[in-house]
Amino acid sequence: SAVISQKPSRDICQRGTSLTIQCQVDSQVTMMFWYRQQPGQSLTLIATANQGSEATYESGFVIDKFPISRPNLTFSTLTVSNMSPEDSSIYLCSATRVTGNTIYFGEGSWLTVV
Amino acid sequence: GIQVEQSPPDLILQEGANSTLRCNFSDSVNNLQWFHQNPWGQLINLFYIPSGTKQNGRLSATTVATERYSLLYISSSQTTDSGVYFCAVDAGGTSYGKLTFGQGTILTVHP
Numbered sequence: 378s379a380v381i382s383q384k385p386s387r388d389i390c391q392r393g394t395s396l397t398i399q400c401q402v403d404s405q406v407t408m409m410f411w412y413r414q415q416p417g418q419s420l421t422l423i424a425t426a427n428q429g430s431e432a433t434y435e436s437g438f439v440i441d442k443f444p445i446s447r448p449n450l451t452f453s454t455l456t457v458s459n460m461s462p463e464d465s466s467i468y469l470c471s472a473t474r475v476t477g478n479t480i481y482f483g484e485g486s487w488l489t490v491v
Numbered sequence: 492g493i494q495v496e497q498s499p500p501d502l503i504l505q506e507g508a509n510s511t512l513r514c515n516f517s518d519s520v521n522n523l524q525w526f527h528q529n530p531w532g533q534l535i536n537l538f539y540i541p542s543g544t545k546q547n548g549r550l551s552a553t554t555v556a557t558e559r560y561s562l563l564y565i566s567s568s569q570t571t572d573s574g575v576y577f578c579a580v581d582a583g584g585t586s587y588g589k590l591t592f593g594q595g596t597i598l599t600v601h602p
Contacts, residue, residue: 425589
């Protein structure tokens with residue numbers, strides 16, 4: 378299995394501020410993704426993190442609000458910009474490996490906006 | 492896109508009981524995975540099972556791709572099995588890796 382590390386694991390943020398979440402994978406991966414899980418809800422895909430180019434966003438998510446970088450094969454960041462209480466969620470990074478089809482998830486970053 | 496429905500939404504068991512969770516999906520899938528989310532939010536991969544049957548200890552899963560459903564069996568449940576169980580699928584092709592999640596089954600196991 379792949380080990381995916383995220384940080385921070387948990388944070389309390391002031392509204393109007395921005396926070397960057399980091400995702401590091403321990404082995405070569407092909408694709409990386411970011412998901413959001415609002416309180417009591419299921420997971421929703423935010424975007425595909427593309428290496429060296431702009432991320433591909435799903436409907437309802439925009440780059441100005443969720444800028445994403447992926448400077449190399451094993452590292453990506455998600456920034457939640459100009460946060461409001463509605464952004465309080467768990468944000469999870471996932472990755473697919475070079476071999477095999479199983480998709481792995483990081484431990485999640487639990488953000489609370491006050 | 493693919494729709495994923497899970498049932499039941501909530502399940503309460505006594506320790507030692509068996510249970511079956513169901514996942515229905517609306518179209519052909521390339522990938523189907525079952526996850527367990529613990530109270531700390533961590534998503535643990537249980538099975539990669541786009542078709543066939545697999546077993547891992549007290550857990551087993553079966554996917555009948557032609558009928559578009561998957562079942563997760565938990566036998567001799569323990570309190571540590573509590574949490575949310577998610578089924579997630581992708582359609583492959585340009586959607587490879589882009590998982591669509593069901594709404595989950597909240598399992599509570601009492602001692």
